[in-house]
Amino acid sequence: xxxxxSVFDMLKIGxxxxxxxxxxxxxxxxxxxxxxxxKNVLNxxxxxxxxxxxxxxxxxxxxxxxxxxxxxxxxxxxxxxPIVDIAIIVERINTQQELYFKGGKRIPFYNxxxxxxxxxxxxxxxxxxxxxxxxxxxxxxxxxxxIGGGFIVQxxxxxxxxxxxxxxxxxxPVNKAIQLEEYCERDNLMISDIVFKNELELRxxxxxxxxxxxxxxxxxxxxxxxxxxxxxxxxxxNVKRRAxxxxxxxxKDAKYSNPEEWITAIRSTEVKFRKILKxxxxxxxxxxxxxxxxxxxxTAPTNxxxxxxxxxxxxxxxxEDHNADFKEIxxxxxxxxxxxxxxxxxxxISAAMGGCQAEIGVSSAMAAGALTELMGGTPSQALAAAxxxxxxxxxxxxxxxxxxxxxxxxxxxxxGAIKAIHAAEIALETNPKxxxxxxxxxxxxxxxxxxxxxxxxxxxSEGGLAVTVRLADC
Numbered sequence: 001x002x003x004x005x006s007v008f009d010m011l012k013i014g015x016x017x018x019x020x021x022x023x024x025x026x027x028x029x030x031x032x033x034x035x036x037x038x039k040n041v042l043n044x045x046x047x048x049x050x051x052x053x054x055x056x057x058x059x060x061x062x063x064x065x066x067x068x069x070x071x072x073x074x075x076x077x078x079x080x081x082p083i084v085d086i087a088i089i090v091e092r093i094n095t096q097q098e099l100y101f102k103g104g105k106r107i108p109f110y111n112x113x114x115x116x117x118x119x120x121x122x123x124x125x126x127x128x129x130x131x132x133x134x135x136x137x138x139x140x141x142x143x144x145x146x147i148g149g150g151f152i153v154q155x156x157x158x159x160x161x162x163x164x165x166x167x168x169x170x171x172x173p174v175n176k177a178i179q180l181e182e183y184c185e186r187d188n189l190m191i192s193d194i195v196f197k198n199e200l201e202l203r204x205x206x207x208x209x210x211x212x213x214x215x216x217x218x219x220x221x222x223x224x225x226x227x228x229x230x231x232x233x234x235x236x237x238n239v240k241r242r243a244x245x246x247x248x249x250x251x252k253d254a255k256y257s258n259p260e261e262w263i264t265a266i267r268s269t270e271v272k273f274r275k276i277l278k279x280x281x282x283x284x285x286x287x288x289x290x291x292x293x294x295x296x297x298x299t300a301p302t303n304x305x306x307x308x309x310x311x312x313x314x315x316x317x318x319x320e321d322h323n324a325d326f327k328e329i330x331x332x333x334x335x336x337x338x339x340x341x342x343x344x345x346x347x348x349i350s351a352a353m354g355g356c357q358a359e360i361g362v363s364s365a366m367a368a369g370a371l372t373e374l375m376g377g378t379p380s381q382a383l384a385a386a387x388x389x390x391x392x393x394x395x396x397x398x399x400x401x402x403x404x405x406x407x408x409x410x411x412x413x414x415x416g417a418i419k420a421i422h423a424a425e426i427a428l429e430t431n432p433k434x435x436x437x438x439x440x441x442x443x444x445x446x447x448x449x450x451x452x453x454x455x456x457x458x459x460x461s462e463g464g465l466a467v468t469v470r471l472a473d474c
Contacts (some may be wrong), residue, residue: 004170005344007195007337008201010366011215011309012150012299014078015086016291017405019061020350021056021459024146025128027255029072030154032130032142033101044134046107048099053127054120055352056146058460062235062403063469066295067113069128070094073109075102083270083296102345122147123460125154125352148350148358150302177342177383177439184379191369191379192331195338199223209330216297216329217259219287219310224259224285227296229309233292235404243286250278266318276319281414283311287411301340301349304356304405305363307413310335312367312420316374328374336370340388342439351398352460354450356409360416361393365439368427369421377428385427387439389420394442395449397457399464408465417423 014023029050036042050069052060053391060066070093071078071086071296093099099109122129124145132140143155143274172183172194173192183194227247254265271279289295300309313332317324343362348354377385385467393416401407458461 005341018063023150026068026072028144047133057116059403142427145176194335195334284413303361308363336366357396364389364416368423371424380432388423
């Protein structure tokens, strides 16, 4: 038996702005309502109170945690809900002060039904407690923790439930990078081959391809939307969307009418070194501008770092290999997902636990390793690229101004993407056997750094830029 995290756990389709503060609480609320249904007590419930703790409380407003709770309690699905319906549902609840459940049941739900508590619960920085009442008697109480990347765990569950423990006999059980490297060398396989063989134990090849296409289509649509939307982002910082203007200058008067044609149009543009950097930045910025406006993105491995992987993959498709198609996209996503899972198993992908190194750092490592494989690198070189990318994000703090995923978060995705490409280039010119630091060592170092980091720099808006630049100053 081995710990197994699927690529589809690491790359989830959802709604912004935060996987741990939006998607996680949304899923927790959904799960809790489903539990009430399964226990046949939902019809008895006439009151619900939600308590947010720690980081979920401190940056909850900026990260739309309260809105996510409303949507989850309403049984909307973040993966499929039409984005235009989000504002409609939230407005209806806030105006009518009622929750609507499937089947027609309604209960009162007031502005003070969500309580923001500054204290931290002991297990994790992102805690949320749901309380159900009937005739003023508390009948069901459950606490969940949003542990990063949209993963949730219930307080009463064994800690091992944090990671899916699957009893299937996987061809290649992986917990550490060294195991992955040994499998590749022994069987002369690439990282993506190993991941695909493991995924086949859970679903058919056709299903794997279908879901990977859906993930890529969501990423591409997100970049396309971000590059074609102008204006300012919501939240009060008055941050101007920059992808639109950058893209307009780069694409010039090229003709296209959909995302696929857009790729062809970009491939036909004149690209010099400086423009390569601008294109990569544009792709990354576009995704996280969509994310900051409660748009649909793919956690990679989190919403706050959702722009790095699509930007680097798009770089490969439009700059490095104009003949690349789904085969290369599939390899990239499989490899990236596996590298991310190693960080998830042995450290954290939650900024509330590890600072921004756990989000942008991990996403940059994932992208660097995946790009290295596509560019002809060996599995050892791919893992070396992931190590290089993370090594140069160690200690990166999470200090969002106003609790919003805008400053410095959006620009950090651009920087993470550029670093990933640079790390891949270095790794391709490196003999991995001569490397002093292995990926497993940098994962362990990241986790130790996370534990040593002052809590003010772990997504609380109580340190760094969040203190020196206040929302009122903007």
